[in-house]
Amino acid sequence: MRTKLGVLAVTTAALAGGVLTQTDQAEASTPNVVVDSLSVSAGANGQSKATATVHSARTIKLQALTVAVRSADGSNNDFPGATATTLGPRSATFTSGSRTFRPGSYTYYVAYKVRDHWYSVSPVKSFTAGIGSTVTPTPTPTPTPTATQPASSTPTTTAPSTPAATPPSTTAPSTTAPTSSAPATPAPTTPAPVSSAPTTPAPTSSAPSTTAAGPVGIPGTWHQVFGDEFNGSSLDGSKWNSNWFGCSGCVTKPPNSAEGSAYSPSQVSVADGSLHLKLAQQPTTVAGKTYPYVSGIVTSNNKAQFTYGAFEARIYTPSSGSQMANWPSFWADGQNWPTDGELDVLEGLGGSACYHFHSTAGGPGGCASGTYSGGWHTFGAEWKQGSATYYYDGKQVGQITTGITSSPMYLILNNAINPSHSGTNIAPADMMVDYVRVWQH
Known part of the structure; x- marks a missing residue:
């Protein structure tokens, strides 16, 4: 049952291999979307998932509904499985995908997207994930949430994007960049994330402005040598080019002759805590050839390059039903292809999430089982002497040991x-x- 401000309850749930202590904070509703209940439960292999029961006083179409999570330092650690849905007066239950949390304190809440804007809903709750014994969470002040709602009741139905919602008022988390999640954490009265564009150029292997604990699921001791959290309002030109081997601002041809889109800087933007690479069906002519589409690309060529290390990105890919749409890619390439190698961390091929390593010896690889579209997923790879190992959402999905450059x-x-x-x-x-x-190590 929904409760009003000032009500506090404490429950606990054990995580496999550890302990999860959950604290419910003051609950409140918003004018449109109301949270009837919200909880985190333990699962197998140390994973947990969130369940939210919500309703709306009137029928409303949401572009996305998710459970957002913040660590104690303000980093994002959302549950996977954001989904588009329609709410009405009858309560509906949303169950997130599973994920494992590193030991520490976290807050979580429901976030939803309407008309390309993210909104958060009280209550804000907290839990502490630990190993071996019960961990008491850091007390969190009782919030006085102020929910902001969209001005229009006619939402769009585009694919879900990263929650950039202002969480209901609770503690004042730092603006440390996300570790594995979407919603940014600006001041409670502002419905857009705080912009903090980097002011220091990031040359090859220089220390980034923000440091994460380490790559998800990839064992070893690491230190971060490059990063972009995309928390500003424009692309960081000290780290990225917004086309493929062309003059600044030029529309360029694609890297692969099988592609059907030219690449234009106009299709690249940074907003709501995310990099956006937008594909449009718009005939575009480059060097006498007309491509039926125009799209977005970024590269760190001549700005940052690396030999060995762990490479990771958290990505929302377009979907076609339950399959990954188009050919979204996260990869690394040498200056002399294929002699210098090509590390494909993610390629959406035929609806699946796939990986490869190209060299003069060939291009071995494979595709991961499961669905990696329709939500946010973490794609990573460890490249070291003699092998490239691939991790999706923290789980190893493949390894290549031939032709490693x-x-x-x-x-x-x-x-x-x-x-x-x-x-x-x-x-x-x-x-x-x-x-x-x-x-890198």
Whole structure:
């Protein structure tokens, strides 16, 4: 049952391999979306998931509904599984995907997207994930939430994007960049995330402005050598180019002749805590060839390159039903292809999430089982001497041990499309990136 301000309750739930102590904070409703109940439960293998029961006084279409999570330092650690839905007066239950939390204190709450804006809903709750014994969470002041609602009741129905909602008023978390999640954490009265564009250039292997604990699921001791949390209002030109091997601001051809889109800086933007690479069906001519689409790409060529390390990005890919749409990619490439190598951390191929390593020895790889579209997912790879190992959402999905090169590579993210794969192609489509990080030993 929904309660009013000032009501506090405490429950506990044990995580497999550890302990989760959960604290409910003051609950309140918003004019449109109301949270009837919200909880986190333990699962197998140390994973947990969130369950929220919500309703709305009137029928409203949400572009996305999710349970957002913040660590004690303000970093984002959302539950996976954001989904589009329609709410009405009858309560509906949302169950997130599962994830494992590092030991520490967290707050969580319901967030939803309408008309391309994210909103948060009270209550804000907290839990502490630990190992071995019960951990008492840091007390959190009782909030006085002020929920902001969209001015229009006619929402759009575009694909879900990263929650950039202002969480209901609770503690004042720092603006440390997200570690694995979407919603930013600006001041409670502001419905947009606080912009904090980097002011220091990030040359090859320089220390980033924000440091994360380490790559998700990849063992070892790491230090971060590059990162972009995309918390500003424009692309950081000290780290990225917004086209493929062309003059600044030019529209360029694609990296692969099988692609059907030219790349234009106009299709690249940074907003709501994410990089947006937008694909549109718009005939575009480059060097005498007309491509049926135009899209967005960023590369760190001539700005940051790395030999070995852990490479990770949290990405929302467009979906076609339960499959990954188009040809979204996160990869690294050497200056002399294929001699210097190509590390494909993620390629959306035929609706699946796939990985490869290209060199003069060939291009071995594979595709992960499961669904990696329709929500935010973390794609990572460890590249070291003699092997490349791939991790999706913190779980190893493949390893390649032949043809592994040792020349420096730069980073690439692009929202590509292959016209011959019409079964999973959609346009317009927005590939969103919450963060990109590189670690080394």
